[in-house]
Amino acid sequence: MTAINFAVIGYGGMGSYHIHNIMPNENERIHVVGTYDHSEERQAISSQHNHKIYSSLEDILQDQTIEAVLIATPNDSHKELAIQALKAGKHVVCEKPVTMNVAELDEVLKVAKETGLTFMVHQNRRWDPDFLITRELYKNQQIGELFQIESRVQGANGIPGDWRHELKHGGGMLLDWGVHLLDQLLFLVDSRIVKVSADLSYILGDEVDDGFIAYIIFENGSRAIIEVGTTNYIKLPRWYLKGTKGTGVIHDWDLSGELVIESDKQAIQAPEPIQAGVGLTKTMAPPSEEATETKKLSNVSAEYDPFYKNFYKVVREQAEPVVKNEEVRKVMILIEEIFEAAKKLK
Amino acid sequence: MTAINFAVIGYGGMGSYHIHNIMPNENERIHVVGTYDHSEERQAISSQHNHKIYSSLEDILQDQTIEAVLIATPNDSHKELAIQALKAGKHVVCEKPVTMNVAELDEVLKVAKETGLTFMVHQNRRWDPDFLITRELYKNQQIGELFQIESRVQGANGIPGDWRHELKHGGGMLLDWGVHLLDQLLFLVDSRIVKVSADLSYILGDEVDDGFIAYIIFENGSRAIIEVGTTNYIKLPRWYLKGTKGTGVIHDWDLSGELVIESDKQAIQAPEPIQAGVGLTKTMAPPSEEATETKKLSNVSAEYDPFYKNFYKVVREQAEPVVKNEEVRKVMILIEEIFEAAKKLK
Numbered sequence: 041m042t043a044i045n046f047a048v049i050g051y052g053g054m055g056s057y058h059i060h061n062i063m064p065n066e067n068e069r070i071h072v073v074g075t076y077d078h079s080e081e082r083q084a085i086s087s088q089h090n091h092k093i094y095s096s097l098e099d100i101l102q103d104q105t106i107e108a109v110l111i112a113t114p115n116d117s118h119k120e121l122a123i124q125a126l127k128a129g130k131h132v133v134c135e136k137p138v139t140m141n142v143a144e145l146d147e148v149l150k151v152a153k154e155t156g157l158t159f160m161v162h163q164n165r166r167w168d169p170d171f172l173i174t175r176e177l178y179k180n181q182q183i184g185e186l187f188q189i190e191s192r193v194q195g196a197n198g199i200p201g202d203w204r205h206e207l208k209h210g211g212g213m214l215l216d217w218g219v220h221l222l223d224q225l226l227f228l229v230d231s232r233i234v235k236v237s238a239d240l241s242y243i244l245g246d247e248v249d250d251g252f253i254a255y256i257i258f259e260n261g262s263r264a265i266i267e268v269g270t271t272n273y274i275k276l277p278r279w280y281l282k283g284t285k286g287t288g289v290i291h292d293w294d295l296s297g298e299l300v301i302e303s304d305k306q307a308i309q310a311p312e313p314i315q316a317g318v319g320l321t322k323t324m325a326p327p328s329e330e331a332t333e334t335k336k337l338s339n340v341s342a343e344y345d346p347f348y349k350n351f352y353k354v355v356r357e358q359a360e361p362v363v364k365n366e367e368v369r370k371v372m373i374l375i376e377e378i379f380e381a382a383k384k385l386k
Numbered sequence: 387m388t389a390i391n392f393a394v395i396g397y398g399g400m401g402s403y404h405i406h407n408i409m410p411n412e413n414e415r416i417h418v419v420g421t422y423d424h425s426e427e428r429q430a431i432s433s434q435h436n437h438k439i440y441s442s443l444e445d446i447l448q449d450q451t452i453e454a455v456l457i458a459t460p461n462d463s464h465k466e467l468a469i470q471a472l473k474a475g476k477h478v479v480c481e482k483p484v485t486m487n488v489a490e491l492d493e494v495l496k497v498a499k500e501t502g503l504t505f506m507v508h509q510n511r512r513w514d515p516d517f518l519i520t521r522e523l524y525k526n527q528q529i530g531e532l533f534q535i536e537s538r539v540q541g542a543n544g545i546p547g548d549w550r551h552e553l554k555h556g557g558g559m560l561l562d563w564g565v566h567l568l569d570q571l572l573f574l575v576d577s578r579i580v581k582v583s584a585d586l587s588y589i590l591g592d593e594v595d596d597g598f599i600a601y602i603i604f605e606n607g608s609r610a611i612i613e614v615g616t617t618n619y620i621k622l623p624r625w626y627l628k629g630t631k632g633t634g635v636i637h638d639w640d641l642s643g644e645l646v647i648e649s650d651k652q653a654i655q656a657p658e659p660i661q662a663g664v665g666l667t668k669t670m671a672p673p674s675e676e677a678t679e680t681k682k683l684s685n686v687s688a689e690y691d692p693f694y695k696n697f698y699k700v701v702r703e704q705a706e707p708v709v710k711n712e713e714v715r716k717v718m719i720l721i722e723e724i725f726e727a728a729k730k731l732k
Contacts, residue, residue, distance in 0.1 A: 057666055168663025195670040197657050235731050237583050273633035273646035273678060287619035293662040300619035311543050316639040317514025320403055324541040385581050
């Protein structure tokens with residue numbers, strides 16, 4: 041096994057997370073040679089880790105020992121960097137969002153095709169345990185067929201960092217967490233999208249969205265609500281899943297949550313009315329105890345390889361990538377549709 | 387004080403709830419003389435309560451001792467009953483939804499105006515304690531200006547009863563719980579609606595909606611999500627309220643919930659990153675302990691009279707009704723807009 045020699049372009053939050061937290065899991069397959077970052081402070085930190093410090097992109101591209109690059113720079117630079125790296129004969133791992141839009145992505149994919157090199161986007165949240173539980177529920181139908189999938193991430197900290205506040209760099213939350221949630225959704229649901237409604241929020245007064253809500257209808261009739269918020273001091277559940285036989289909730293990344301599953305259809309339909317505010321309601325009364333059973337969530341492992349193990353196999357063994365470029369492209373199309381749909385509500 | 391003599395038309399779930407649970411609170415002002423219901427079984431029960439049993443609407447209308455009627459019959463009969471009662475010189479209390487649509491309501495309001503009699507719709511959930519807490523938060527700005535109001539009622543019992551499954555009787559959940567939630571919303575928000583998106587659900591295969599989600603944008607920029615579900619085995623919070631300085635949640639009619647309020651803006655914006663699934667997130671990290679404070683919800687009383695006390699004062703003392711017909715009309719217009727908007731997603 042010969043490890044793939046990597047140079048990392050951008051040693052900020054994500055670049056350093058790859059180097060120090062993800063790549064070491066595959067240390068027989070992935071070897072970090074060095075980094076390139078314009079910040080002298082970051083260069084200093086990187087050199088303490090015995091990384092070679094490249095002084096320009098050109099330096100990396102001319103280094104024949106480098107087989108692959110990781111692009112972990114602001115979003116508006118991905119396209120140019122990817123194209124140059126591919127043209128210089130390097131395989132590429134690219135942070136999300138892959139590019140600013142579909143047109144840019146198509147330019148990259150054209151060069152990837154011409155060069156025959158691997159271009160793979162780090163859609164790492166396909167390995168999130170909460171997503172894997174959801175995916176398993178989708179498949180095993182423990183709560184029946186999922187017909188409504190609500191996926192939310194909410195925080196109260198506003199838009200992070202510096203360039204994420206700026207349009208020209210591809211800032212905003214739709215191009216940040218939005219990419220993850222939409223990628224998970226399309227990886228999950230086995231049906232074509234037929235309608236998209238969306239609203240972007242600008243609560244914080246930035247030129248980019250500080251969150252959004254998208255309502256997506258699939259050809260098979262199922263619905264998804266995808267929401268990102270950065271002005272939420274209390275979180276709604278990370279996942280809220282409606283199935284034909286029950287409901288599932290995953291509250292947070294701690295995987296707390298439960299399934300409530302119908303066990304007696306007859307009992308479900310004849311609950312005792314409850315006092316609700318100043319009125320009675322039978323409709324909104326909880327099902328009687330015999331009518332449902334509550335189950336714990338069970339942890340699930342991915343049946344596909346971890347990202348860098350897969351990347352290695354794609355490069356060395358012509359394996360199929362877990363994150364396929366045509367999937368990434370569909371997510372970018374959906375993001376453009378969401379931006380477009382949101383204009384209708386302006 | 388001379389009590390108003392009432393005859394109750396329809397002695398089903400709502401009619402009997404009025405007679406046995408609401409009207410007795412105002413027993414000096416409201417006196418139930420008798421009932422009219424086509425069901426012999428219900429007549430028998432009613433007569434056990436010493437009610438006069440009317441054998442036809444005509445009977446009631448000709449009874450000079452009767453000053454007012456309560457209409458608590460299926461939705462499609464409200465208009466005719468109201469018009470006949472008004473023309474016969476009776477004041478009218480009508481269950482919600484007032485009529486099947488705006489055109490029907492306008493017919494009723496025309497007759498009410500001509501006769502000078504009181505016509506008042508029982509929008510009782512303006513007195514719900516959870517709504518009153520929300521309304522107080524809207525006014526006192528304890529969590530800042532509310533810019534997103536999410537109001538949900540969710541159950542797992544499907545559509546209740548018999549006629550509520552049928553279009554011709556005005557069945558479905560938009561015309562059931564929907565009327566309440568929309569009435570509360572319009573009573574709450576001090577701004578004009580500019581956009582409505584909506585999706586009705588037909589999970590149970592009825593000809594009427596078994597729930598819906600409506601997304602409403604107001605001229606002042608605030609948003610509302612109104613949702614009714616009858617296929618939810620786990621409930622999302624009854625109220626989820628985003629303000630410019632915090633978030634509020636009321637979980638259920640038991641009034642459990644809390645407010646989380648920003649106390650240190652600087653600390654809010656600099657949280658420690660947390661592990662979230664297989665990645666890190668600073669954006670979705672919870673605010674540090676110093677950054678926010680958590681407060682309990684405090685119970686609130688309505689500053690307006692209870693429904694029947696108000697009705698009495700409207701009839702006897704020309705007081706202003708708490709539930710105004712122009713407000714009821716705006717809710718019916720909104721319901722028509724929601725039905726219309728939902729067609730776009732079909």
